[in-house]
Amino acid sequence: MTTPKVLISDKMSPKAAEIFRERGIQVDEKTGLGKDELIAIIGEYDGLAIRSSTRPDADIMDAATNLKVIGRAGIGTDNIDKDAASARGIVVMNTPFGNSITTAEHAIAMMFALARQLPEADASTQAGKWEKSKFMGVELTGKTLGLIGAGNIGSIVADRARGLKMKVVAFDPFLTEDRAVEIGAEKVDLDGLLSRADFITLHTPLTDQTRGILGRENLERTKKGVRIINCARGGLIDEAALKDLLESGHIAGAALDVFGEEPAKENSLFGTPGFVATPHLGASTTEAQVNVAIQVAEQMADYLLTGAVTNALNTPSVSAEEAPRLKPYMTLATKLGLLAGQLAHRGIKRVSIEAEGALAELNMKPVTAAVLAGMLRPISDTVNMVNAPFMARERDIDVAEVRHDKEGDYASLLRLTVETSDGVRSVAGTLFGDNAPRLVELFGIRMEAELDGPMLYIENEDKPGFIGAVGSTLGQAGINIGTFNLGRRAGGSDAVMLVAVDDEVNADVMATIKTLDGVKNVKALTF
Ligand SMILES: NC(=O)c1ccc[n+]([C@@H]2O[C@H](COP(=O)([O-])OP(=O)(O)OC[C@H]3O[C@@H](n4cnc5c(N)ncnc54)[C@H](O)[C@@H]3O)[C@@H](O)[C@H]2O)c1
């Protein structure tokens, strides 16, 4: 294996580079690159470690011919084109917890800043004024804090706010009643929150559903004198409406760490009374930056060196302990997928992936991704485990996973049942003693075969002399046979044959085999 190479393209704690080097990965740190500069060099790298300034898009990824992973030292990945990454098989990972406390603390700091007008009072005092009566504040104790989004950061904010003796109400469609009780919040709908909250703080990602969640109409519905904090993402609040309502006095204060346009070197809100701004500092503490740098470097190194996947947004997780146990099953899954994909004459509509015995106790998601990657390889040169589920969805292939706890004839079994417009057919395989993947059933016919190298699949009437005829056709063409794997349907006249050959069988030989008496179907396969 060649030494993987990683580019760190945003300012990051030196801990990240230190970890990459310790793990034997080459690392370059080049920050502040323009898009074209990045495009010119990205082809050299297996990994790209970023914060929020680098914005890897489809153009950058097209040039990133070796790129396997993009690691975001932070939470939000809205600066990464994840669809483009998935389509190219690039894993995107973030560090979902490393800066949560820091960001929650920033939101609380912003709340105090608004409640006591700290920035204005500071500026006035240092300007030599002593405007004691101008800066009359409000207490937090007893006030209602409305959380929009109660995930990692929102729930830490709730905890801190409860410590400040505030009442917490939360709007989050994915928050269960039990979790709301656990974080000490009352679950409410958005209207309830807008009408009751003295302070509102946003902690959702920016999605199609959350964009403009505090738009003009909702801002107008807030309680008069409300104070609003956004340390999540610009785009959640209508900035023009916020300015109007601050100026009209309906909103008493607003503190934004994030803006629709960043860097926000100019913004219409600047200078508005009651407005406080910080330059996307939510995650900027020494502790958080060390946390996210260590985490992103460890995760990326694990993936590049061992295949373990943690905190990926576009592929299933595989822990470092699971990776070696799953590896042989993933090889089996890819081979069975390849077999099913190559033998499907028509587009696949549905695949059911069944695990039996020991395999049923493992993490099935990576196995499913490996099946799909194998199955789609005959129709795509670029498919891999990351983009296969995405490609299957794009092709409307319905994928089902089924686990059977009980062992059958084998300690573990993986069965794929594939539906095309030609009907439903299944293949099954297992791992032999040395973790070697073996086919054990082909279209309902028991047979044992290694799926390796070039092979010939032949369906025929079970007649004496047929095997000899195939053998001599291949022999006459100078093609050496590795193994002959045979099976026949019990009590029937159908037989199947998987012949491992040393060289690929050319079209002329295929045509001759097709003319042999009793042949029903012939196909050249590669594994
Ligand atoms: N300012 C900063 O520097 C900084 C630092 C870290 C994180 N962030 C941002 O903070 C945000 C929250 O991060 P997190 O770690 O808590 O994320 P999270 O995924 O743990 O929580 C997000 C919550 O939002 C909820 N949500 C999703 N759609 C919603 C909707 N339509 N209405 C209401 N709630 C909805 C989800 O159910 C979830 O509970 C993210 O946007 C992240 O990028 C900013």
Ligand SMILES: O=C(O)CC[C@@H](O)C(=O)O
């Ligand atoms: O890297 C940063 O400074 C910001 C990070 C923050 O926006 C995040 O989503 O984690």
